[in-house]
Amino acid sequence: MARVRLFGEPKTSELSLKTPVRKEKAMNDLLHTFHDVLGQHGLVPEEILADGNLHRCPTEGKPRARNGAYIAHLDKPATLWWCNWETDDQGTFCAEEKQTLSFAEMSAWRERQHSIRRQREEECTRRHVEAAQQARxxxxxxxxxxxxxxxxxxxxxxxxxxxxxxxxxxxxxxxxxxxxxxxxxxxxxxxxxxxxxxxxxxxxxxxxxxxxxxxxxxxxxxxxxxxxxxxxxxxxxxxxxxxxxxxxxxxxxxxxxxxxxxxxxxxxxxxxxxxxxxxxxxxxxxxxxxxxxxxxxxxxxxxxxxxxxxxxxxxxxxxxxxxxGLVALDMSEFLSMQIPDRGYLLSPILPVQGIGILYAPRGVGKTFAALSVAVAVASGGAVFNWRAPMPKKTLYVDGEMPATSMQSRLSSLVGGMSIPPQALKNLSLITPDLQPCAMPDLSTPNGQAMIEPLLKGVDMVVLDNIATLCRTGKENESQSWQAMQ
Missing domain, CATH: 3.40.1360.10 (Dna Topoisomerase Vi A Subunit; Chain: A, domain 2)
Structure with a gap:
């Protein structure tokens, strides 16, 4: 085994007792070369152990951790593999050009690469297991x-x-x-x-x-x-x-x-x-x-x-x-298709995937009517002369009503419509008083992004009202409505 110290003069090693001075110098030069290569890739081992085994070592970024690894061989062809786990940088250095190697040396190099690959894969598996545990x-x-x-x-x-x-x-x-x-x-x-x-x-x-x-x-x-x-x-x-x-x-x-x-x-x-x-x-x-x-x-x-x-x-x-590509059907194909009925959220006025607008002057009860529709759809009930075929998940977005007023109106509706308790979970509300921030502007991408996570599994959305929830653009210009639509 050959070693090189990072600081000060290298200590006398077993190598000096068994090899000529010239060979010892060549090996020490190789070890210093290996040290320089590792340093170029952010690894800072205390000493290099050239025994063909994988050794972990610190890195420049984490000097107290062991996020680097290397495998060093001094026998010709002298070979070094390194990996910096922090940067995901790894590679192999060979001190000799392959074309200069003899047949025996080339065979040794291939065997060495096989050993490095096996140790590298084992180390990767160990590190992956450790990281997965830390991730959990x-x-x-x-x-x-x-x-x-x-x-x-x-x-x-x-x-x-x-x-x-x-x-x-x-x-x-x-x-x-x-x-x-x-x-x-x-x-x-x-x-x-x-x-x-x-x-x-x-x-x-x-x-x-x-x-x-x-x-x-x-x-x-x-x-x-x-x-x-x-x-x-x-x-x-x-x-x-x-x-x-x-x-x-x-x-x-x-x-x-x-x-x-x-x-x-x-x-x-x-x-x-x-x-x-x-x-x-x-x-x-x-x-x-x-x-x-x-x-x-x-x-x-x-x-x-x-x-x-x-x-x-x-x-x-x-x-x-x-x-x-676009799909074109001839008339016979089109007429023979079994196209399922879209159905209704609230029959016969609100079809599935439809859009409805409730318009009336201020103060005549639009919010009460919209709440009544939302409760009917959420519970599978009826309102006015309209009926919901089955309960559907509903989100009610209120832009201006005080939370206490909304609670009072909704309580009266639920009591008057005899809503089954299990249907209460079908209606969710967003109301300004209970938000940690201002209500989103739904005519902007950021406002739409804020409400998007709450739409998962929702069948109907009620926006009350357009003027308070869509505040960007000019109300009477069609172009201003494109982002909202």
Whole structure:
């Protein structure tokens, strides 16, 4: 075994007792070369043990931890492997050119590479297991994410289901394997800095934003990008955390969802275009890159912030149409189709997927009427001459009513309509007095993003009223209503 000390003169080693001075000097030179190579990659071992075994060591970034590893061989061909777990940097150094090696030396080099590969894989497995345990501990200790988190606010996205926040304010995004097991975490700090758990496995990892099951799957790089895609389309999104990981996740998604439409949403930069194209080929999917009519950006969150969710939605839908094409049916095919009836939320005035507007002068009871409709739909009951065929999940968004007045009116309605207790859970309310912040402006992307997480599973939304909940633009201009619509 040969060693080299980092500081001061090297001590006399066993090597000096058994080898000529010239050979000893050559080996010490190699050890110093190895030390320089490790230093260039951020590793700072106290001494280099050139025994062919894997050794952990500190790094420049974490001098008290052991987030680096190396394997060193001095016998010709002298070989060094290193890995810096903090930067995910690893590589191999050989002191001789391969073409200068004899047949025996080349055989020894191949055997050495096999040994390094085996030890490296064993070390990776150990580190992945340790990081997964740490990830579970941090995840269990974290809390529900604040909707007002600085990173989310800057990106114009809500605190979607499935993410958490640590006590120091760091966002935690779970990195899941194909079986939905937690293998690592991505930390996003309030200033936007992103870090993964040291030693955690990211390859083939993904975070999934669940969308409507009948809609396509989008695959993208970053969490904020995925949130914008989901908000604009309602699609399920697989976040891969890096461009290099996109092809692996795309292939895995295609294997799991053989008949599903998959859209690869790449970043519009060199690596995004390259890996996005590779992912599209592996998944037999369509690649779409964001295009900007104004401003500069690279991903779909940039497009969301610069041009709005409608621009994101339009480009995604165009990509989907390009993949599948428009469908034209001849009259005989169309007439022979079994098209299910859309049905009603409240028959015969409110069809499923319909829009209704209640208009009346101020002070004649619009809120009381709207509440009556909401209670009827939520309970599967009747109001006026209209009946709800079955109970439906309803969200009532109130923009101006005092909470006490709303409570009084709703209590009277529930008592007068004989609502069954189990139906009370079907109606949820957002009312200004009980919010930690101002009511969202639903004519803006940020306002829509605030309400989006509350729409999961909701069949009907009541907005009371348009004037107080949609405050951007001019009320009498049709263009001002496009974002809201």
């Amino acid at each position: 501990q941090e995840w269990n200790a974290a809390r529900v994410c604040d909707a007002s988190h600085p990173y989310l606010w800057r990106k114009g996205i809500p605190a979607l289901e499935g993410i958490r926040q640590s006590r120091d304010g760091t966002l935690l995004i779970p990195v899941l394997d194909a079986a939905n097991n937690l293998q690592s975490l991505q930390r996003i700090y309030p200033d936007g800095t992103k870090r993964f758990l040291v030693g955690g496995k990211v390859s083939d990892g993904r975070f999934i934003i669940q969308g409507q099951p009948e809609k396509p799957i989008a695959i993208c790089e970053g969490f904020a990008t995925g949130a914008s895609i989901h908000l604009a389309s309602g699609w399920t999104v697989h976040v891969t955390f890096s461009a290099n990981n996109m092809p692996v996740v795309a292939k895995s998604a295609r294997d799991l969802f053989t008949d599903k439409a998959i859209i690869i949403c790449g970043d519009n930069d060199e690596i995004g275009r390259k890996r996005g194209g590779e992912a599209a080929r592996l998944a037999n999917a369509q690649l779409v890159l964001p295009h900007f009519t104004s401003g500069n950006g690279t991903d779909f969150n940039d497009l969301h912030q610069i041009e709005g969710l409608e621009a994101v939605r339009s480009q995604l839908e165009a990509a989907l149409t390009k993949q599948h």
